[in-house]
Amino acid sequence: MLARCLTEWFWAQRFQENDTVYRPITRFVAYQGTDGPDCGGQAAVPENAFYCPIGHFIAYDAVWLKAMYDQLGDGAVYVVIPHELGHAVQAQVLDNFSFNVQRELQADCYAGAALGGLIQAGVLRAEQGDEEELLINLQAAGDPTDVW
């Protein structure tokens, strides 16, 4: 998937600039509903995407992501996938957060940095209305705010 390749390309460049080597995810698993791969014994849940540090892979409910894509535009993919890759980056740098919300917000931040960097590099082109579309998708895919 393009969102994955571009985002990993972005991070490979950043790591290289810092004389380190980005470690690409090992697998990019599309699943449907409950047939997703488990992560360290924890079952994949429907309508979700996740990064699994055990095995260093990303899995996503393809039906859910496709539905978001159909309803909310390609911004859905460009919010969810760069966010999960943000977790893959965290696993390779500093990842000692006191609260999970910090980890999640940083993954969002990394996703924004990747998108911004890709646009700056001319690899992605931002279209009219993309900003609003990304915000709507962030809201739709994000964790419920009431648990924060």
Ligand SMILES: [Zn+2]
């Ligand atoms: Zn997350």
